[in-house]
Amino acid sequence: MIKVNQLSKVFGKVKAVDDISFEVKEGENLVLLGTSGCGKTTTLKMLNRLIEPTSGQIFINGKNILEQQPEELRRGIGYVLQNNGLFPHYTVAENIAIVPQLLKWDKAKTDKRINELIEKLHLSVDYLDKYPNQLSGGQQQRVGLARALVADPPVLLMDEPFGALDNVTRSKIHGEFKVMDELKRKTIIMVTHDVQEAFELGDRICLMDNGKIVQSGTPAELLFKPANDFVKGFLKDQRLQLEFKIAPQPPKGGAFEANTGKNVWETLENLKFDGSKESQTEFERLMAAFYNYKKEQPHG
Structure with a gap:
């Protein structure tokens, strides 16, 4: 649905986006992740021509966007801003x-x-x-x-859409975001600096630094097959929680089936630790499944 080829943007002497290329499949949610100033928002804004690229090509649904009128292009693209942008x-x-x-x-x-x-x-x-x-x-x-x-619109661009919300509200909207049928039909590119958000919502993640894509892959690939020390360091402080979030919850069983989630993290959140033998058994079963999952992952 979206193809970006050797895209660059230069502001004066600063190369905000430096020769990046990526593709987004139809119906996929790609997250551009990185710290402030890494080039992710500039990249997003070039996709709907709020910023014109210095060089490179962008194709949406097979059409070169630079050959379209900006107003016409934007009518086929939904755009969500951090501070909602409401009039x-x-x-x-x-x-x-x-x-x-x-x-x-x-x-x-x-x-x-x-x-x-x-x-x-x-x-x-x-x-x-x-x-x-x-x-x-x-x-x-x-x-x-x-x-x-x-x-x-078939394409949705989201620039730090939940960044201004408190943690409780953000968590609730994340849950709604993942199940909303309207969004399942969209090809989405989302910008965030929040690692947890990227891993929770993204099908794939492009981790950016200094205008370049350092690594592109699934959440599991970034965690278990990091391209370099930068990727390892970027995820290091939150690694265990991220692993819980991408590890699938084990097959049904135990005393707490009704409280299970889609992954180990959700299941842990829903598990009622009441000191009973049943809750201890369920916790041990969950941890055993998690460590088995980790052992199966190819480590880079």
Whole structure:
């Protein structure tokens, strides 16, 4: 769906993005991960021509984006900003309806789609007449996501979309993000500096530093087959928790089947440690499965 070939961006004497190439399959979520200034947001903004590349090529669905009008290109791409980017003097409904108005949808079609998204994003219809400053941070972020999704674009770009949220709200939205059918149909590129978020939401991760891609691969590949010492060091402090998050939870069994999650981390979070023999047995079973998983991984 997306192909980036030898892409660079130079600001004066600074090479913000330095000859990077990557591809994103249809329906895949690729995360651009790295510290501030590594080039990830500049890369994202070149994909919808908010920033023009110095050199290189970008193809979306087989079309060279530099051969399209920027306005036309952006109508097929959803864009979610860190601080939601909502217009403060527009109501929630008016904010979500911006792209449908540009596409000249009739009011009935627009209203139907807005109500559909509001329900999927767990927002009350009562919010439609409110203004952004009347909503919580999590609610505002959901409205920003609704605005990006309203025209059902095939590609979604997300720039630190959950960075301004508190940990509890972010965790809840992460859970919704992973199961929302609207997002499963999208090809997504997400920018984040949050390692846990990248490993939780990304199918693949491009770890960037100084404008270059240091390593691209699945979360397991970055953990167990790091390309170099930079990758090892970047993940070192959170390594155990990351391993728990990518290790699949063991086959059903034990006394706590109802509390299991999709991975070892979720299962641990749901396990009730009440001091009983059953909870101890379940914990031991979980740890045994986890260490067996680790032993099966090829170590770089």
